[in-house]
Amino acid sequence: MSDTGSQPAHQAGRSLDPHLGRYAARTAGMTASEIRALFAVASRPEVVSLAGGMPYLSALPLDSLAADVGQLIATDGLTALQYGSAQGTVELREQICEVMALEGITAHPDDVVVTVGSQMGLDMVTRVFCDPGDVVLAEAPSYVGALGTFTAYQAQVVHVEMDDAGLVPEALRQALAAVKASGRRVKFLYTIPNFQNPAGVTLSVARRAEVLEICAQHDVLVVEDNPYGLLGFDGQTYPALRSADPTNVVYLGSFSKTFAPGLRVGWVLAPHAVREKLVLAAESATLCPPAFTQAVVSRYLSQHDWKGQIKTYREAYRERRDATLAAMEQQLPAGCTWTKPQGGFYVWLTVPEGLDTKAMLPRAVTQRVAYVPGTAFYADSFGSRQMRLSYCYPTPERIREGVRRLAAVLEGELEL
């Protein structure tokens, strides 16, 4: 029964929303993400939040950034506060090519489009490629924000199995064959090869070539989303998929995790013809990306030790990862298993059979710990025995306390 009495939920909605009959059909797929609803509770100070993937910005040199921004306005304010090109400034696009070179990518600044975070890149790519009913392949599990975008454009997500070495090539072949047999069309494979959100696993180098080959054979584009690639804890980087195949990969990058998400600066690198369509899509969405935040990022890249900053971030995240894994090892009940991330923000935890991570979340929040239930990361109803734990934001001490509370919640569930 709904909480409005005996009235079914959809009728209750109708009486509350006089515009209900007016919405486009695609809004049916737009639902509030489980993460967004969680943020309100999880941000209460008494709750240890292992839920949101917020970067640890206290590691930034705020004073010198403040001085830089002041100077930027004083010296270049008339450009930095003006409209600009829909594709982004040439200066930043050139710098982005240097950043991508760290992962083996050779690119021309003409093929880069600056976006308002890589989330906008995801939106543009889906808008340009997907008609309603088209299939997008995505890892199982996959990034909640990408799934939301695919659904908003009425694309259907088909998940492809992963293991500790990332996407399983044989599962990719099978998924492609199954979709073809059902008469539908796969438009692209969406993959997060490095330190995946939410699973924390990385696609092995051997599998990279295989995944590219399978996609090329089946005439399926690859969309490579790589916000965490420079955050490997030992400083290791992996060759981007795009570095091996410039013609069939669209690459999404972001400064959200290597610098700051509040700036909302990301980019898409695409084969030239695709790039032209993306610029048109970007123009209709935003006219141009903010000149101001692009200028802030450009100045930061040219005047700060940005590689040193990434190293500082890596060290902070490695310490947090270590604290998380050690606490899980010591505290979690038998029957729990989890991934061992070598970089990035996330651990993927599987709880013993019979437990349901979504159902137990309210009890966890009562015990002052929050996580994201696994179901958020699937377009279908899988993930009920999984949860994502983010170790990026809390201090190691808070993480230990959070895992201790989580262990108590799980013990309690097992006794029910």
Ligand code: PMP
């Ligand atoms: N892709 C992935 C895999 C992410 O984890 C995120 C942010 N959590 C994004 C894209 C979006 O990042 P942004 O828009 O801040 O660049």
